[in-house]
Amino acid sequence: MAATFLMWVSTLSAQDLKISAEVNRTEIGLNQQFELTVELSGADAQRAPQPGLPDISGFAAFLGTSSSQNIQLINGQMSVTKSFSHHYVATKVGKFQIPPVTLDYKNNRYATEPIDIEIVAGQSSPTPNSPGSRKAPTDAEELSELLFLKAESNKRTVYENEAVILTYKIYYALPLRGGSISQLPNMVGFWSEEFPAPQQPRVNMEVINGRQFQVQEIKKVALFSQGAGTKTLEPLAVDCEVQLQSRQSRRDIFDSFFDDPFFGLGRTVRQTIRSNPITITVLPLPEAGKPVDFSGAVGSFSISATVDKNNVKTNEAIKFKVKLAGSGNIKILPQPKIDFPGDFEVYEPTVTENIQRDNIQIAGDKTFEYVLIPRFPGNQTIKPVAFSYFDLANKSYQRVTTDALDISVSKGSESFVSVPLASSKEDVKFIGQDIRFIQLRMPQFQKMGAVFYKTAVFFISLTLPLLALVGAFGYRRHLDKLSSDEAYARSRKANKMALKRLGEANTQMRKGDPKAFYAEVSKALMGFIGDKLNVSAAGLITEEVETMLRRRGISEAVVQEYLDCLKTCDFMRFAPSESDNGQMKVLFEKARKALINLDKRI
Amino acid sequence: MRLQKFVVVAFALVTFGISPLLAGEMETLFIKANDYYQSGNYSAAIAEYQKIRDLGYESWELYYNLGNAYYKDRQIARAILNYERARKLAPKNEDINFNLELANLSVVDRIPRLPQFIFFEWISNLATLLSLKLLGIISITLYVLFVGLLILKLLVKSSAFVRFSKGVVIITGVLLVIFSGLFSIRVFENESTVEAIVLSEKVDIKSAPVEAGTDVFSLHQGVKVQIKEHSGDWVKIRLADGKIGWMKHTHLEQI
Numbered sequence: 001m002a003a004t005f006l007m008w009v010s011t012l013s014a015q016d017l018k019i020s021a022e023v024n025r026t027e028i029g030l031n032q033q034f035e036l037t038v039e040l041s042g043a044d045a046q047r048a049p050q051p052g053l054p055d056i057s058g059f060a061a062f063l064g065t066s067s068s069q070n071i072q073l074i075n076g077q078m079s080v081t082k083s084f085s086h087h088y089v090a091t092k093v094g095k096f097q098i099p100p101v102t103l104d105y106k107n108n109r110y111a112t113e114p115i116d117i118e119i120v121a122g123q124s125s126p127t128p129n130s131p132g133s134r135k136a137p138t139d140a141e142e143l144s145e146l147l148f149l150k151a152e153s154n155k156r157t158v159y160e161n162e163a164v165i166l167t168y169k170i171y172y173a174l175p176l177r178g179g180s181i182s183q184l185p186n187m188v189g190f191w192s193e194e195f196p197a198p199q200q201p202r203v204n205m206e207v208i209n210g211r212q213f214q215v216q217e218i219k220k221v222a223l224f225s226q227g228a229g230t231k232t233l234e235p236l237a238v239d240c241e242v243q244l245q246s247r248q249s250r251r252d253i254f255d256s257f258f259d260d261p262f263f264g265l266g267r268t269v270r271q272t273i274r275s276n277p278i279t280i281t282v283l284p285l286p287e288a289g290k291p292v293d294f295s296g297a298v299g300s301f302s303i304s305a306t307v308d309k310n311n312v313k314t315n316e317a318i319k320f321k322v323k324l325a326g327s328g329n330i331k332i333l334p335q336p337k338i339d340f341p342g343d344f345e346v347y348e349p350t351v352t353e354n355i356q357r358d359n360i361q362i363a364g365d366k367t368f369e370y371v372l373i374p375r376f377p378g379n380q381t382i383k384p385v386a387f388s389y390f391d392l393a394n395k396s397y398q399r400v401t402t403d404a405l406d407i408s409v410s411k412g413s414e415s416f417v418s419v420p421l422a423s424s425k426e427d428v429k430f431i432g433q434d435i436r437f438i439q440l441r442m443p444q445f446q447k448m449g450a451v452f453y454k455t456a457v458f459f460i461s462l463t464l465p466l467l468a469l470v471g472a473f474g475y476r477r478h479l480d481k482l483s484s485d486e487a488y489a490r491s492r493k494a495n496k497m498a499l500k501r502l503g504e505a506n507t508q509m510r511k512g513d514p515k516a517f518y519a520e521v522s523k524a525l526m527g528f529i530g531d532k533l534n535v536s537a538a539g540l541i542t543e544e545v546e547t548m549l550r551r552r553g554i555s556e557a558v559v560q561e562y563l564d565c566l567k568t569c570d571f572m573r574f575a576p577s578e579s580d581n582g583q584m585k586v587l588f589e590k591a592r593k594a595l596i597n598l599d600k601r602i
Numbered sequence: 603m604r605l606q607k608f609v610v611v612a613f614a615l616v617t618f619g620i621s622p623l624l625a626g627e628m629e630t631l632f633i634k635a636n637d638y639y640q641s642g643n644y645s646a647a648i649a650e651y652q653k654i655r656d657l658g659y660e661s662w663e664l665y666y667n668l669g670n671a672y673y674k675d676r677q678i679a680r681a682i683l684n685y686e687r688a689r690k691l692a693p694k695n696e697d698i699n700f701n702l703e704l705a706n707l708s709v710v711d712r713i714p715r716l717p718q719f720i721f722f723e724w725i726s727n728l729a730t731l732l733s734l735k736l737l738g739i740i741s742i743t744l745y746v747l748f749v750g751l752l753i754l755k756l757l758v759k760s761s762a763f764v765r766f767s768k769g770v771v772i773i774t775g776v777l778l779v780i781f782s783g784l785f786s787i788r789v790f791e792n793e794s795t796v797e798a799i800v801l802s803e804k805v806d807i808k809s810a811p812v813e814a815g816t817d818v819f820s821l822h823q824g825v826k827v828q829i830k831e832h833s834g835d836w837v838k839i840r841l842a843d844g845k846i847g848w849m850k851h852t853h854l855e856q857i
């Protein structure tokens with residue numbers, strides 16, 4: 001083949017580059033690997049760049065490329081063959097075509113023929129069709145029986161924050177040349193704590209179905225679930241390289257001697273193996289009996305507290321340690337709540353973790369170291385520190401406490417006067433000063449709690465002016481009305497005028513002049529009504545007065561009394577003078593009363 | 603001297619109705635207490651000063667002297683209590699403020715005052731410039747003057763007076779608004795803030811008014827707190843820096 005090749009090349013010396021492509025098999029099982037080899041040959045092959053990859057992402061995933069170069073000198077002619085092997089994994093069932101691989105070189109475009117392939121479902125055996133792989137002795141089904149990955153968990157049902165130990169083991173019954181983890185399971189929702197890989201990988205022997213397997217642990221991790229529910233851990237994927245050997249020799253004891261990779265009798269195959277997915281049921285922690293200070297710790301813990309000294313002087317530092325130890329998720333253990341005496345200055349603790357990951361559990365301790373500085377002398381007690389956790393052994397909440405620690409603080413060197421802890425500039429100015437002397441002047445004592453605004457004086461001085469103001473306002477209005485409203489003025493004057501006329505009548509009575517007396521009384525009566533009702537008294541006649549008063553709704557008795565007086569006056573004024581002082585006095589009183597009553601009602 | 607005494611007694615009688623007999627008794631006690639103080643017998647001085655208080659009377663000088671006696675007797679918390687009482691009666695007195703500041707140096711707890719809006723600081727400072735009583739008297743005087751002027755304005759109609767009164771009424775009105783405003787602020791402060799001094803050497807302040815309550819912080823003698831609420835034996839206190847907690851009222855004495 002090489003000869004024809006060469007001949008062909010030489011005949012086409014003008015075109016010193018040839019490109020071809022082939023796959024190792026055209027029928028591929030799903031998830032099986034296949035290889036696309038692109039070969040460049042010719043004088044220019046060495047200088048030509050690597051051809052681009054065909055886009056076959058629709059049905060295959062690219063794994064990697066290896067390249068090789070072959071240079072031959074035959075009769076002084078150099079022949080170069082450069083090949084690139086692209087490894088793929090089939091990802092989709094169906095018939096597909098690998099498009100041409102193209103290469104642009106020296107203004108020419110070189111392309112390969114497209115290749116048809118078929119990807120079949122299941123573990124169906126790929127029929128090796130390329131001449132190179134015809135010898136492949138093992139089909140995929142058998143391969144999966146001989147090489148597999150197993151995920152094991154020590155528990156399937158756990159509480160929140162309880163550890164699940166997950167172990168991934170690789171089982172192989174054929175030579176394993178190497179492997180690497182290609183995909184880690186998604187561990188969202190878990191706090192994972194990985195066990196360190198052993199320095200020397202331990203290989204155990206295990207017999208399954210009568211076949212002896214070598215078993216190797218490749219990953220071990222402790223998972224702490226952060227929240228309840230059913231959680232599925234996706235499989236772990238490992239890319240392995242295994243050596244396959246011929247079918248007939250496989251069980252041959254003699255030939256198995258030659259299984260040794262050193263002999264290189266078999267063919268190396270890359271295979272991706274996946275572990276089984278694991279489903280874990282995470283139970284929520286019971287609500288019943290959950291302590292208030294519970295912070296989510298699950299496992300088994302103990303707590304202890306120590307101080308480095310019990311007798312100190314003020315302002316001397318004490319180291320106070322709280323140690324939580326046990327098995328569980330040490331890293332998430334919270335800082336315990338500690339009741340320090342108020343007189344202690346407390347600094348943030350330094351936290352140290354010490355985690356042991358042995359075969360079956362995650363255990364360790366966490367130490368919180370506080371620095372305390374007592375500022376005042378006296379006996380102080382650090383109250384017991386409590387820590388609550390959910391105990392897995394008896395499925396209940398447990399509370400552990402430390403002992404109370406007594407610390408006696410004796411007075412340091414400072415004296416009473418210079419107590420200030422943080423003396424500021426203002427403090428300094430007082431140093432060496434004494435209080436000012438007492439007051440010797442006789443004070444004005446006042447009743448205790450006597451506040452000025454609650455005394456009667458205050459109240460009176462607040463209300464009196466207001467009353468005066470109201471009074472003044474009223475008076476002002478009165479004055480204004482007097483000057484502007486004649487009726488009002490007359491009405492206000494009515495009493496005065498009536499009194500004046502009655503006074504005049506009184507003097508006439510004493511003088512013994514009945515006529516003048518009756519005239520004055522009559523005037524007083526008529527004038528009063530005239531003033532009050534703002535009508536001219538001169539034109540008033542008795543009937544008019546009577547209707548006016550009645551219209552005003554004044555009671556009959558009062559009107560009648562008034563009219564009686566008026567009538568008596570009119571009668572007496574013109575009657576022969578036979579009235580005596582007694583009669584006059586009676587009338588005078590009657591008229592006065594009538595006026596008072598009228599005044600009240602008008 | 604006799605005249606002065608007469609004036610004092612007369613004034614006391616007029617304003618607060620103290621009988622001359624009682625005034626004389628208090629005077630004797632005050633002089634006696636001062637004598638004790640000067641001779642260095644502070645506890646006896648305290649007892650004498652206290653007797654005046656027991657009669658139900660007070661004055662800033664009494665509290666100031668009592669505070670001094672306590673200070674000398676190394677009872678810092680009580681000294682502060684009495685200085686604070688004196689300051690309430692005479693807020694701007696230099697002697698009181700000096701001694702109070704000095705006594706406060708011995709208080710262990712340093713409580714920073716919360717910064718206030720500057721405008722409120724001014725108003726508050728302005729209001730404390732004068733004693734509550736003086737402020738009240740000024741306000742009342744202005745009030746009487748203002749009302750009097752209004753009355754005159756109502757009654758007197760002469761145009762000369764009207765012209766004169768207009769300006770005066772406005773001036774007194776503005777002054778009245780200012781002073782009565784300050785007075786009201788002071789009255790409000792006086793009524794709304796109840797302050798007390800911690801007398802016990804050390805008190806743990808609880809988060810709730812129960813013995814089992816969590817200790818929130820602790821206070822030492824001499825600290826001034828504001829009383830916010832009462833609940834049985836317990837009082838809710840507030841510090842100048844805004845911290846809140848509960849304590850038994852027995853550890854406190856109201857200023």
